[in-house]
Amino acid sequence: MAAFAAAVLLLAGCGASGGDRRGGGKGAPKPGVTAAQAKKPNIVYVLTDDLDWDLVKYMPNVKRLQQRGMTFSNYFVADTLCCPSRATILTGKYPHNTGVRSNDPPTGGFDVFNSNGNEQQTFSVALQKAGYNTALMGKYLNGYEPNQRQGATRTYVPPGWTEWQVTGLGYGMYNYDLNGNGTITHHGRKPGDYLNTVVSDKSVDFVNRSAAAGQPFMLEVSTFSPHSPAVAAPEDSHSFGNLKAPRTPGFNEPDISDKPGWLRKYPRLRPRQIKAIDEAYRQRVRAVQSVDRMIGRLQQTVDAKGLGNDTYFVFNSDNGYHLGQHRLEEGKLTAYDTDIRVPLIVAGPGVKPGTTEARFAQNTDLCPTFEELAGLTPPANTDGRSLVPLLHGAQVPDWRISAFIEHLGPKFNKYDPDLPKKYGGNPPTYSAVRTASELYVEYENGDREYYDLSRDPYELGSLAAQMPPARQTELQGVLDGYRTCSGASCRSIR
Structure with missing residues (x-):
């Protein structure tokens, strides 16, 4: 099936701004498109919240998706926190370029995303202008929830979305207000009010209506699952009763004397903490069952x-999750693979079934990928690169060989749904680079971590003190380039 669109002029998206152009220009149609290639593909994007790789084995429809498509084995997020990661997905920009560094003002959240002009630079704006029906179902950005302090967000619908069915505090899955295209509807505690059920029904309806209209569609289903408290659908609430969190070599790590100062003080997990971790894991597995059924239903x-x-x-997923590794209770925010390396699976026209792609991808790449699938040329100031050539089996020279992670910390806002528990992991500000065989982390307070992942895949022993000076200089140079990059300068870093 041809994946390219006919000519569409002056489209915004993925960080488009006047004068900064790549290829055909600001979100422009791809050059050389013929009439035979004009049919636009549909896109169904399911974005989960805090879902890590350990949950995929309990999701049969996701595993079928892997069989039908491509799994990116080295996909990393640029920030292991919900709002910064989602802002990057929407725009194709690293957090230091969206200005969204946290979940809350003045360093992040919906208000900062909006005030920095990011809402005019999303893939939804570009695809809607290209003739797509666009829909967002479920979660948008932290701080969007309607309340007395932010009454203006109660019925506000951001640009670029044809269909908008969104709530802000849906973590409990019940008793929430849903903004449906500017009209607020309250959902209570009946089984039919379960948020994933409501979102699934509305997503199916959107697909049916778009198909009836003969219009291409881009559907983003953005779940709150399996974010804590990981509330399962009624039919799943007692399943998987004997599961335990994976006991990897890093679980309740016996020696953390090599770790940075913020983590070295953590005591070993006690039996009651391990019991809580196992229960959290069961809850997370239960919570993703409704997401998995939704994927199967949308495919049908x-x-x-x-x-x-x-x-x-x-x-x-917007970020990963740790459960017991390195003595950490449940949480995220770290630069370890449990938190930064998450699933990305794509199936569709031109994607070879059952393949694994080991080249590096980041959440900066999704916005330009969606634009290129729609037949557009991503704008020049996009930080990420379209994954379409990889999806279609192309040999791309000079593809990146590293991933960049940046995090603003520690977190103290008691109203933040991502506030860590006492021993959940709350690191200070850091930036990190991940290569195929290394993780290098620089903390704002001067601490360093370095792991040789070819010998130490579970990040048990930091070699920062023994790091070869030449290699440290190289990785510091890569980090320095990433910290200040924008657009083409980000894409040129390997």
């Missing part, structure tokens, strides 16, 4: 409309 809906060969399915 697309197939029933005869659109299966014209639709890309993308499964992803």
Whole structure:
């Protein structure tokens, strides 16, 4: 199926701004597109919250998606926190360029995303202008929730979205207000009010209506699952009763004398803490069952409309999650692989089934990927690169060989749903670079971490003190380039 669009002029998206152009210009159509290539594919993007790789084995529809498509084994997020990561997904920009460094003002959240002009630079704006029906179902950005202090957000619908069914504090899955295209509807505690059920129904309806209209669609289903408290659907609430969190070599790590100062003081996990971790893992597995069924249901809906060969399915998470590794209770925010390396699975036209792609990808790449799938040329000031060549089996020279992670910390806002527990992991500000065989972290307070992942894949022994000076200089140079990069300068870093 052809994946390119006919000519569409002056499209915004992925950080478009006047004068900064790449290829055909600001979100411009790809040059040389013929009439035979004009059919636009549909895109179904399922973005989960805090889902790590350990949960995928309990999601049969996601595993079927892997069989039908491509799994990115080295996909990393640029920040292991919800709002910065989602802002990067929407715009294709690193957090230091969106200005969204946390979940809360003045360093992040919906208000900062909006005031910095990011809402005009999302993939939804570009695709809507290109003729797509666009929909967001579920979660948007932290701070969007309607309340007395932010009454203006109660019925506000951001630009670029044809269909908008969003709530802000849906973590409990019940008793929430849903903004449906500017109209607020309250959902209570009946089984039918379970948020993933409501979102699933509305997503299926959107697909059916778009198909009936003969219009290409971009559907983003953005779940709160399995974010804590990881509330499962009623039919899943007692399943998986004997599961325990994976006991990897790093679980309740016996010796953390090599770790940075913020972590070295953590005591070993006690039996009651391990018991709580196991219960959290069971809850997380239960919580993703409704997400998995939603994916299967959407696939069936697309197939029933005869659109299966014209639709890309993308499964992803905004960040990972740790459960007991390095003595950390449940949480995220660290630069360890548990938190930064998350699922990205894509199936659709031109994607070879059952393949694994080991080249590096980041959440900066999703916005330009969606634009190129729609037939557009991503704008020049996009920090990420389109993954379409990799999806279609192309040999791309000079592809990146590193990933950049930046985090603003520590977190203390008691109202933040991502505030860590006492021993959940609350590191100070850091930046990190991940290569195929290394993790190098620089903390604002001067601490360093360095792991040889080829010998130490579970990050048990930091070698920062024994690091070869020449290699440290090289990695510091890579970090320095990433910290201040923008647009082409980000894409040129390897």
